[in-house]
Amino acid sequence: MKTIRLTIEYDGTAYVGWQIQSNGLAVQQVIEEALARVLGEHVRLFCSGRTDAGVHARGLVAHFMTSRELPLSAYREGVNRFLPQDVAVREAAEAEAGFHARFSAKGKWYRYTICQSPIRSPLAARISWHLRGALDEQAMVEAAVAFVGTHDFAAFRASGCDAATTVREIYAVELLHQDNLLHIDVKGSGFLRNMVRVMVGTLVEIGWGRMNVDDLRRLLQGGRREGAGTTAPAQGLCLMEVWY
Numbered sequence: 001m002k003t004i005r006l007t008i009e010y011d012g013t014a015y016v017g018w019q020i021q022s023n024g025l026a027v028q029q030v031i032e033e034a035l036a037r038v039l040g041e042h043v044r045l046f047c048s049g050r051t052d053a054g055v056h057a058r059g060l061v062a063h064f065m066t067s068r069e070l071p072l073s074a075y076r077e078g079v080n081r082f083l084p085q086d087v088a089v090r091e092a093a094e095a096e097a098g099f100h101a102r103f104s105a106k107g108k109w110y111r112y113t114i115c116q117s118p119i120r121s122p123l124a125a126r127i128s129w130h131l132r133g134a135l136d137e138q139a140m141v142e143a144a145v146a147f148v149g150t151h152d153f154a155a156f157r158a159s160g161c162d163a164a165t166t167v168r169e170i171y172a173v174e175l176l177h178q179d180n181l182l183h184i185d186v187k188g189s190g191f192l193r194n195m196v197r198v199m200v201g202t203l204v205e206i207g208w209g210r211m212n213v214d215d216l217r218r219l220l221q222g223g224r225r226e227g228a229g230t231t232a233p234a235q236g237l238c239l240m241e242v243w244y
Contacts (some may be wrong), residue, residue, distance in 0.1 A: 002068075003063055006076075008031065008033075009087055011086040012055045014086060017050060017053045018054045018198070025076075027087060028062075030084060034081075035079055037082045038070070038074050040068075043066055048103065048108070049239070050243075052194070055059070055239070056130070057140070059090070059240055061101045061242045063103050071136060072092045076092040083236075105242050107188060108190070108242050108243070109187045110237060111183050111238050113127055113238070114184070115181055115182075116134075116159075116182055127238070128233055135207030135208065140175060140206055143216050144149070144173035146216050147186075148221045153192055155220070155225050155228045168190055169190075170188040171186070171187040172186075185240075196232075198225075198228050200229075200232040201231055203229070215227070
């Protein structure tokens with residue numbers, strides 16, 4: 001049996017998330033169906049981490065196992081022929097024995113995008129959170145530093161998160177400008193459900209002056225979810241890269 005590793009890009013707008021569900025179309029479903037047409041058999045994809053409805057990915061990693069002897073181009077060019085325009089396999093490679101897209105991962109990079117403009121941008125609407133009010137970005141930059149390191153992120157997860165531990169390590173949180181888009185890059189060892197979106201919502205509250213860095217530090221010392229900021233909308237989040 002071979003283990004094939006795929007790097008996948010998708011616009012998550014039309015999907016209920018990565019994982020196959022009964023309430024709508026999932027990214028996993030359309031890729032597994034495309035693979036079945038190429039392989040002539042059904043395989044199950046295992047991913048580096050599930051994304052929620054509306055969340056995008058540039059570098060989600062998934063793997064599957066097969067006994068078929070096909071060129072790697074079949075898993076990229078071949079599969080892409082059967083995928084919708086909003087999903088594509090960017091890379092395909094044979095992985096080493098024992099590789100697992102989720103459990104072998106060493107870290108992830110997420111990017112959250114905010115569109116700062118008095119007028120909404122139809123072109124940016126699918127990939128960003130539109131905010132009209134000015135933000136104190138210096139306060140946000142100073143607060144972002146507090147996230148770096150190993151902390152208890154219990155206050156920064158969705159209510160339905162069933163992770164065994166809420167302790168995570170964050171490597172970096174950086175704010176970058178691209179015209180009227182503000183990117184918030186978050187890199188870490190792993191993430192709880194909605195963790196990045198709640199982190200962003202909290203930074204926005206700080207940018208608006210409704211919270212400060214001391215409030216953030218208290219949340220990282222065993223705070224509760226209701227003390228943190230809003231969960232930023234899904235469409236602004238993109239999984240950029242997974243490290244192994």
